[in-house]
Amino acid sequence: MAIRFDGKVAIVTGAGGGLGRQHALALAARGAKVVVNDLGGAVDGSGGSVTAAEAVVAEIRAAGGEAIANGASVTDFEAVQAMVQQAIDTWGRVDILVNNAGILRDKSFAKMDMADFRLVVDVHLMGAAHCCKAVWPHMIEQKYGRIVMTTSSTGLYGNFGQANYGAAKLAQVGLMQTLAIEGAKYGIHVNALAPTAHTRMTEGLLPQPVLDALTPEAVVPAMLVLAHESAPSRTILLAGAGSFEAAHITMTEGIHLGAGAMVPEQLAEQLASVTDRSSEQVPQGGSAQGTHEFEKAMAAAASLAL
Template identity: 60%
Template sequence: MSAIRFDNRVAIVTGAGGGLGRAYALELARRGARVVVNDLGASRDGSGQSDAAQAVVEEITAAGGMAMANGGSVTEYDQMAEMVARARDAWGGVHILINNAGILRDKSFAKMDPADFEFVVRVHLVGSAFATKACWDVMREQNYGRVLMTASSSGLFGNFGQANYGAAKLGLAGLAKTLHLEGTKTNIRVNTIAPVAGTRMTEGLFPTEAFEAFAPDKVVPAALYLVSEDAPSNAIVGAGAGVFQCSYVTLTQGQMLVGDDLTPEGVAAHWDRITDRTGEILPQSGAEQTMLIGKTLQR
């Protein structure tokens, strides 16, 4: 098995001042990448600032790697565009983007302020879109790009008290699926990771032993594979404590209703058939739902 290397690649990692982002940045640099360490330096609820990015850059350069710090906010498109321009001017391009920046403002939906909902979605979903958009034309021009979105089990499966976070994270999985389709012809591969790790974001949520078992470096192998030259595209990969999984969005064959059954009562009566997973498919684009309906009509 040949080593996965990132020589002559330029990588941007957002939210890389600590936790998972720091772990990604350090390993990318160790494997030859030149890394932009982006971090606003805020606390896990998005408030405050620090010099976290520069500290990671110093770790990388002390180990013989190449890195630059960037304190831009993912919520400001102009700052993301400036970050990409600096990387391109210094190193000639941008080949890898790991969208990792995020915050938490957990509350039950009943107690959640609309501002807290909006801000979490803006940081995670809009911020990832802004960072990716800033890189997109560069990647298209160089006919090479690897983009990784960070989703969560809270988005894929739901989690009490995280309506804002879950909405943003499932949105990221949908964004990745469309960008996978749009990036194919210019060799841009887009994947999604759903990590479980003991970080500043999750400190206090794990018991001490579990916090240590879910160390960020145990997620890194999946993330780096998903941004490597031979990466797949359109994958949703779960990773935590050295365990790696895949999630899928599937579609059942469904049930056609006509006549008196084409009513809410008919849907209720045929619910078992509608939800029957026998022969379910894994659509590669949204058009396949329409195509499956068309096949059912033909039958």
């Protein structure tokens, strides 16, 4: 099966360079019409110019594709709404949203200014929420949509000096989980991509041989699969250097202790049983936890009644 996007309209944020540029080029090469969004700022989010987006648009058009540039900041909801309207006015629909825009303000938490914490959350989390909210009614109306969040191994597993970035990136997974549930009946699939790639955001952080292997191009196949009409939903794909994995948020089988004065002590003594992963599951919704716990409580009550 060829992965094609003929007749589809895609918006890629942060597409003026790095991974976003490769996303935009790949979607266009496979038939999509692309809104290339980029504020054109520095890695820390300062400054701005639409020049970077326009350069990518020129590349796409030179290769025979269709694209338009947009310089909206994803932190500005009105500007994001105008960007989506620009796509609607130009091509009549929006099928794909790739939330790729991001910035870094790295420091250890002890030294981090809370303004830098808030700005990173605003760009990554609120930026993604703004874009999702702006495309949502159009995707509902056409009963079709594909949204790709960009999460990170930092959000999934942690990384020194990136408390702000990690919090924002894992929050995108939480947004994905609920939007996928709410969008299911409208044919809207929502997924997340955790890329490992050498871009200007990783410059100077890793040895050169590692950077040479971690090309943005190697991540793109995962995005294309998650943005395609055959895409799954509520899937977290990890990609880097030509390898692909999946991440899951799981729940262990756990134990039932009931209520009582000594429960904290019992829990501490049996914590290894609670955290044992041999029978863990991937819940299909937030209610699964409560259902699981209630069933354990009822089973315990029934055993006492015998």
